[in-house]
Each structure stands twice: as structure tokens, then as C-alpha cells.
Amino acid sequence: MKHVRLHGYWRSSASWRVRLGLNLKGIPFEYLAVHLVKDGGQQHQPAYRAINPMGRVPTLEWTDDDGQERRLSESMAILEYLEERVPSPALLPSDAYLRARTRMLAEMVNSGIQPLQNTSVVLRVKDVLKADEKAWGAHWNVHGLTSLEAAVQATAGRYCVGDAVSFADVLLVPQLYGARRLGVDLKPFPTLLRIEAACNELPAFQAAQPDRQPDAQPV
Amino acid sequence: MKHVRLHGYWRSSASWRVRLGLNLKGIPFEYLAVHLVKDGGQQHQPAYRAINPMGRVPTLEWTDDDGQERRLSESMAILEYLEERVPSPALLPSDAYLRARTRMLAEMVNSGIQPLQNTSVVLRVKDVLKADEKAWGAHWNVHGLTSLEAAVQATAGRYCVGDAVSFADVLLVPQLYGARRLGVDLKPFPTLLRIEAACNELPAFQAAQPDRQPDAQPV
Numbered sequence: 001m002k003h004v005r006l007h008g009y010w011r012s013s014a015s016w017r018v019r020l021g022l023n024l025k026g027i028p029f030e031y032l033a034v035h036l037v038k039d040g041g042q043q044h045q046p047a048y049r050a051i052n053p054m055g056r057v058p059t060l061e062w063t064d065d066d067g068q069e070r071r072l073s074e075s076m077a078i079l080e081y082l083e084e085r086v087p088s089p090a091l092l093p094s095d096a097y098l099r100a101r102t103r104m105l106a107e108m109v110n111s112g113i114q115p116l117q118n119t120s121v122v123l124r125v126k127d128v129l130k131a132d133e134k135a136w137g138a139h140w141n142v143h144g145l146t147s148l149e150a151a152v153q154a155t156a157g158r159y160c161v162g163d164a165v166s167f168a169d170v171l172l173v174p175q176l177y178g179a180r181r182l183g184v185d186l187k188p189f190p191t192l193l194r195i196e197a198a199c200n201e202l203p204a205f206q207a208a209q210p211d212r213q214p215d216a217q218p219v
Numbered sequence: 220m221k222h223v224r225l226h227g228y229w230r231s232s233a234s235w236r237v238r239l240g241l242n243l244k245g246i247p248f249e250y251l252a253v254h255l256v257k258d259g260g261q262q263h264q265p266a267y268r269a270i271n272p273m274g275r276v277p278t279l280e281w282t283d284d285d286g287q288e289r290r291l292s293e294s295m296a297i298l299e300y301l302e303e304r305v306p307s308p309a310l311l312p313s314d315a316y317l318r319a320r321t322r323m324l325a326e327m328v329n330s331g332i333q334p335l336q337n338t339s340v341v342l343r344v345k346d347v348l349k350a351d352e353k354a355w356g357a358h359w360n361v362h363g364l365t366s367l368e369a370a371v372q373a374t375a376g377r378y379c380v381g382d383a384v385s386f387a388d389v390l391l392v393p394q395l396y397g398a399r400r401l402g403v404d405l406k407p408f409p410t411l412l413r414i415e416a417a418c419n420e421l422p423a424f425q426a427a428q429p430d431r432q433p434d435a436q437p438v
Contacts, residue, residue, distance in 0.1 A: 053366050053369035053370055054327060054331065054363075054366035054370070055366070056331075064316070070316060072319050072320070072323055073323055074322065074323040074326035074327060074330070074331075076295070076322065076326050076330070077319050077320075077322035077323040077325075077326050078319070080318075080319065080322055081315065081316075081318075081319035081322075084315050084318070084319075085315065096300065096303050096304065097283070097289060097300075099299075099300075099303070100291050100296050100297070100299065100300035100303075101291070101296075103293065103295065103296035103299055103300075104291055104292055104293040104296040106296075107293035107294075107295050107296050107329075108273060108293060110326075110329075110330050111293070111295070111329050111330045111333070111334050112273065112275075112293075112334065114330070115330050115331065115334040115335060116334060116335065116340065121335065124355075124358070125348070129344070129348050129350040129355070131348045131350065136348070139343070144273075146272075147272050147273035147274070150272035151272055151273070
């Protein structure tokens with residue numbers, strides 16, 4: 001993979017996951033900011049839609065070894081691809097069942113929490129349904145994180161699955177940031193908080209934090 | 220994998236995906252119905268919560284070759300596990316980039332559409348937000364299927380990725396059923412409809428259809 005470019009947004013949790021995957025694998029990349037709010041959302045403009053028809057971040061682009069230009073979206077698909085192309089350090093355990101449990105924990109965030117409180121959904125709850133978008137987002141975080149705190153007990157070591165960083169940690173850390181923004185009380189999730197603290201000691205996690213990105217804005 | 224048991228619901232698209240995975244791989248399984256509506260939702264009752272803390276279907280249970288009892292939820296994690304344990308027939312292409320594109324298409328449904336219109340979300344839009352839950356669900360289907368129709372053009376053959384059934388088809392077919400239930404006009408998605416028709420010619424897809432399940436109810 002050469003000339004790797006990540007189209008992302010500093011606060012997008014899906015972009016953050018891919019930054020983590022690239023950092024943990026030691027893959028250098030160029031970061032191209034797509035502002036999700038400015039100008040009605042740059043992700044909806046023709047220039048970005050040509051790259052990502054879904055109008056979502058992130059999109060990863062790169063030049064393959066055979067010279068082909070490649071493009072991929074959906075953070076889980078990107079993480080799986082990085083794992084196959086750059087197997088070391090592994091972000092999935094070598095045991096098949098533990099690998100499945102890792103993907104299960106990751107999907108509890110990826111399909112179970114995040115889609116229900118991403119920017120476009122929260123804006124629709126607020127602007128179209130005229131409802132309290134923070135209460136809506138907080139509800140799904142509490143529901144999903146309660147389940148995740150229970151599920152992670154079966155495998156947790158220093159991280160979500162034993163003592164090696166995995167997809168599950170890559171999904172967890174950005175989600176906890178999102179939950180805090182919605183005012184969710186995280187005290188009922190001590191295992192998740194402990195794992196988050198362990199992750200945040202790692203340089204790859206520190207470099208991926210939203211406020212360290214070039215498009216970060218004062219909060 | 221011995222004594223495979225699938226806890227599911229006839230109309231749950233995530234349960235349907237796992238039925239498809241098991242059928243396509245030729246893995247015999249016992250089907251255990253969990254009624255998502257009756258009794259306030261059997262998935263919320265202690266007996267099922269002990270099996271699946273998230274209170275969601277499906278859950279797959281089996282006895283492993285070493286005699287261990289195993290349990291897994293989240294349909295994408297289950298499909299990936301089945302692919303690793305029973306590699307043939309493959310539901311992911313052998314080429315790494317096409318494999319990634321397959322997962323991308325699958326995730327456009329798995330995280331991009333389905334979570335926004337599953338039973339618990341639709342009920343919350345109706346009962347808590349007092350809004351039109353069908354319009355809500357239809358909106359996200361139209362948005363996601365429009366993107367999927369565009370994205371699939373790059374790889375479609377007889378199926379979503381070339382001429383072999385893949386994860387992408389396994390995710391597509393149940394989603395189109397869900398879209399129809401919400402009254403979505405599917406004419407703008409001719410490629411997706413053509414692929415659905417091709418899938419439905421296969422016995423594995425026919426046997427997985429909701430109205431063929433033992434817990435199916437008259438519509």
C-alpha cells in the first residue's frame with residue numbers, strides 16, 4: 001500500500017477507528033479533512049460524493065503494489081483489509097473463537113450503538129422529528145454500553161480481549177468519547193473505562209485522538 | 220461444530236443472515252424461536268438475556284470439536300466465523316481487495332441501514348418520540364439503498380460481487396424485505412432487485428425466507 005490517503009473528520013468515530021488501525025499497523029498516511037458540518041456538510045458535495053457515494057467518512061485511498069488506485073469505505077471493512085495486508089501487529093487474536101468474540105464486541109459498537117447517534121441521525125431527530133437529540137443518543141449509548149460491559153467480562157484482560165489490543169478496543173475508545181459528548185454517565189462501565197485508560201497510554205491511541213487532528217476545532 | 224442451535228426470529232433480518240450463512244455452508248442447525256413482540260419481547264426476559272445480554276437476536280450456540288460449549292452473537296461476527304470454520308463454499312472472494320469491497324457492501328447494510336430501522340428503534344420513534352416510524356425507517360432505507368445501488372456497480376455480476384454468492388448478497392436480500400415492509404419504492408434500485416431475484420433462485424435462500432420458518436405468522 002503506497003500513497004495512503006484517509007478522508008476523515010476529526011470527531012467522526014469511524015474516521016478515528018481507521019486512524020487507529022493505520023497507527024497501530026505503522027502505516028504512514030496523509031489525512032484529508034472533510035468537514036461534516038461546514039457548508040451543509042462537505043461530505044454531501046459532488047467532489048466528495050464522487051469518492052464516497054454514501055456521503056460518509058471515512059474513505060481510504062491508496063496505490064496498490066500493482067499500481068492500481070484503490071478506494072474503500074466502511075471502517076470495519078477497512079480494518080479487516082489492513083489486518084490482511086499488514087498482519088503484524090495483529091489486531092485479531094489467533095484463536096478462531098476469540099477472533100469471533102473480538103468481532104462480536106466490535107460489532108456491538110459498530111452496528112449496535114454508533115449508527116443510532118451519528119451526526120446525520122442526531123440531526124434528523126432534532127430537525128425533522130423535533131425531538132431531544134441528546135436524550136435519543138444517550139439512550140442508545142447507555143443500552144449498548146451496558147451490554148458491552150457485560151459481554152466484555154468473558155474475555156477482558158488489560159484490553160477487551162486478553163492483553164493485546166484488538167478491533168474491540170479500536171471501536172470502544174471512540175465510542176466512549178461520543179458517549180461523553182452526549183452527557184452519558186460512564187461510572188456504570190468500570191471495565192470499559194479501565195480498558196480505555198490502558199489504550200490511551202499507547203502512542204498509537206494518543207496520536208489518533210480528535211484534538212490532535214489538523215482539522216480539530218476548539219471545543 | 221456440533222449441535223448447532225440458532226436463536227432467532229422469523230422476521231429478524233440479522234437472524235435471516237445467519238440462516239443464510241448456515242444454509243449456504245451446509246451446516247445443519249436447530250432453530251429456536253425468540254418472539255420479539257409477544258410478552259413485551261421474549262428477548263428481554265431473563266432466560267434469553269442469560270444467553271444474549273444485548274437482548275437481541277440472533278445468538279448462535281454450538282459444541283466445539285474439543286467439547287466446549289460456544290456462544291456468539293452479532294450476525295457479521297457469526298458470518299466471519301462460519302467462513303473461517305467452513306471455508307467452502309466461500310462467501311468471500313479470494314482476492315483481498317474484492318474481499319474488502321464485499322465487506323464494505325455488507326457493512327453499508329449492517330451498520331448503514333438496518334440498525335436505524337430495527338424493531339427496537341422503530342418502536343422508540345413511535346412510542347417515545349411520537350413520530351411516524353414508517354417514514355423514519357423508509358428514509359434510511361432509501362438513503363442507504365441509493366448508496367448501495369451506486370456502490371455495487373463496480374463489482375456486480377450475477378450477484379453483488381461477481382458471479383459467486385457472498386456476504387454482500389446475504390445482507391442485501393433481508394434488507395430489501397425490510398424496505399418493502401416500510402413501503403419503500405424499490406424501482407430506483409434495478410441492480411439490487413436483479414441480484415435479489417438471482418439469489419432467490421437458490422435453495423439456500425429459499426429455505427431461509429421468513430415465511431418458511433416454524434415461528435412465521437400469517438401476514
